[in-house]
Amino acid sequence: MIKRSIIAWPSSATRCQKSDSMLVSVRQIMEEKEEIYHRDYQLDKVRTCKKPSLILQLKSIIQSQKHQCLLLRDLEKEVGFVAKWNFMPIIEKYPSIFRVGGGSGKELPFVTLTGKAEKIAREEGEARNLMEPILVKNLRTLLMLSIDCRVPLEKVELIGNELGLPQDFKKSLIFKYPDYFSIKDINGRAYLNLESWDSSLAMTAREERLAREGMLQSAGGQKKIRIMKDGNYLGPFAFKMCYAAGFRPNNSYLEELQKWQKMEFPSPYLDGRRFEFADPKSRKRMVAVLHELLSLTMEKRMVSAKLDAFHSEYRLPSKLLLCLIKHHGIFYITNKGARSTVFLKEAYGGTILVDKCPILMFNDKFIALSGRNEISHVTI
Numbered sequence: 001m002i003k004r005s006i007i008a009w010p011s012s013a014t015r016c017q018k019s020d021s022m023l024v025s026v027r028q029i030m031e032e033k034e035e036i037y038h039r040d041y042q043l044d045k046v047r048t049c050k051k052p053s054l055i056l057q058l059k060s061i062i063q064s065q066k067h068q069c070l071l072l073r074d075l076e077k078e079v080g081f082v083a084k085w086n087f088m089p090i091i092e093k094y095p096s097i098f099r100v101g102g103g104s105g106k107e108l109p110f111v112t113l114t115g116k117a118e119k120i121a122r123e124e125g126e127a128r129n130l131m132e133p134i135l136v137k138n139l140r141t142l143l144m145l146s147i148d149c150r151v152p153l154e155k156v157e158l159i160g161n162e163l164g165l166p167q168d169f170k171k172s173l174i175f176k177y178p179d180y181f182s183i184k185d186i187n188g189r190a191y192l193n194l195e196s197w198d199s200s201l202a203m204t205a206r207e208e209r210l211a212r213e214g215m216l217q218s219a220g221g222q223k224k225i226r227i228m229k230d231g232n233y234l235g236p237f238a239f240k241m242c243y244a245a246g247f248r249p250n251n252s253y254l255e256e257l258q259k260w261q262k263m264e265f266p267s268p269y270l271d272g273r274r275f276e277f278a279d280p281k282s283r284k285r286m287v288a289v290l291h292e293l294l295s296l297t298m299e300k301r302m303v304s305a306k307l308d309a310f311h312s313e314y315r316l317p318s319k320l321l322l323c324l325i326k327h328h329g330i331f332y333i334t335n336k337g338a339r340s341t342v343f344l345k346e347a348y349g350g351t352i353l354v355d356k357c358p359i360l361m362f363n364d365k366f367i368a369l370s371g372r373n374e375i376s377h378v379t380i
Contacts, residue, residue: 038243038244038245038246038247038328039244039246040244040332040334040343040345042348042350042351043332043334043343043345043348043351044334044336045351046301046343046348046351047334047336047341048336049351051090052363052367054086054087054090055090055094055097055366055367055370056363056366056367057079057087058087058090058091058098058111059097059113059117059121059366061075061078061079062098062111062112062113063113063121068112068113068118069110069111069112070110070111070112071108071109071110072100072108072109072110072111073108073109075087075088075111091111093370094369094370095114096114096116096117096369096370096371097113097114097117097366097369097370098111098112098113098114098117099111099112099113099114116369117366117369120365120366120369121366123362123365124359124362124366126358127358127359127361127362128166128358128359130358131164131357131358131359132172132173134164134357134358135163135164135165135169135173136173136177136180137201138163138296139156139163139165139173139180139181139192140180140181140194140198140201141201141292141296142156142163142293142296143181143192143193143194144194144197144198144201144202144269145268145269145289145292145293145314146313146314147271147272147273147313147314147315148313149193149194149197150184150186150191150192150193150194151191151192151310151313152189152190152191152192152313153170153183153190153191153192154190155309155310155313156192158306158309159297159302159306162297162298162299162301162302162303162306163296163297163298164297164298164357164359170183174192178195179195179196180194180195180196181193181194181195182195202267202269204267204268204269204288204291204292204295205291205292205295206239206240206288206291206292206295209240210236210238229249229254230243231243231249231254231257231261231329233257233258233261233262235261235262237261237262237263237264237265237284238261238262239261239287239288239291239327239329239330240330240346241257241329241330242329242330242345242346243328243329244328247328257329260284263280263281263284264281265281265282265284265285265288266281266282266285267285267288268285268288268289268292272285272289272314272315273315277315277317283317283323286315286316286317286323287323287327287330289314289316290307290316290323290324290331291330291344293307293310293314294331294342294343294344294347295344295347298357298359298360299347299353299360300343300344300347300348300353301341301342301343301344301347302341302342303339303340303341303342304320304321304333304339304340304341304342305339305340307320307342308320321333324342329345330344330345330346331343331344331345332345
């Protein structure tokens with residue numbers, strides 16, 4: 001039984017923005033907000049970096065073969081004719097990872113992992129074992145954030161890669177933990193449902209950071225501290241601000257920001273229907289919801305269209321892009337690459353993701369065989 005009160009709100013307060021709202025051009029909005037929005041070229045670089053993910057994808061394809069050996073003629077079957085030509089240079093460029101054989105006599109050309117690559121690849125199983133409790137916790141948290149403690153199953157699958165879920169997560173996680181999860185049919189639609197509420201999980205990533213820094217205390221116990229020039233404020237309701245190097249806020253901007261940073265707001269784990277979005281505290285709470293959603297992903301980022309798909313479940317603002325751009329010290333939207341992506345800025349130091357989960361640390365170790373430096377993202 002979920003122990004969270006749900007208070008119905010008048011229908012006039014209900015927002016139902018269709019998922020195509022994010023089709024508004026990110027570039028157009030950025031141009032309109034040019035006076036406050038500055039590009040973060042390091043995060044742009046993270047978005048457009050593709051080679052690490054190709055290396056890992058090819059590793060997985062080779063491992064999926066019966067004898068851990070892929071005939072080059074079959075690569076097209078695995079990835080398609082066009083994508084095939086993205087992988088061929090990878091095979092040639094990284095002989096420390098991929099070994100090519102055959103091609104003489106009757107033996108067809110093939111590619112396998114080198115001995116050293118195979119040795120490191122065997123460590124992936126341990127990394128995934130370490131990931132399991134993290135994934136269970138994050139899935140429970142994801143459901144606790146939603147207004148009804150449930151999310152359509154296809155939407156969980158939509159962001160499966162971002163969360164780090166295995167392909168068989170229904171069998172390996174959902175059915176394995178019946179005390180936490182269930183799948184229920186509601187009006188002909190499958191939902192992932194939370195079976196039990198855990199108050200110990202209702203602490204946001206922001207609060208955990210403040211607790212580590214000794215800042216999580218009541219507002220009344222805070223001494224008056226002048227806001228820093230970078231927009232950061234030491235207080236229990238403050239967010240970490242990471243402005244682009246070219247942004248120089250004036251005193252008026254900093255004064256308004258300080259008021260916002262000091263403002264109390266309800267927990268994102270409270271039922272969102274209890275609050276009217278016109279209330280400034282409710283709007284700040286929504287920033288906390290977005291912050292928490294991105295914090296649950298492995299790489300602290302999500303394609304904007306996927307984030308937009310969760311409007312109903314988390315009562316996201318109807319003008320989501322404008323909300324993200326307004327709080328550009330917390331979030332960064334890049335339109336580099338095929339799709340626009342939303343980053344949680346505090347999670348990155350330059351192009352490097354600061355805190356990495358076990359599977360990302362394994363990916364780093366495997367990619368290091370190529371001679372590349374530490375990588376920031378490796379979504380497969």
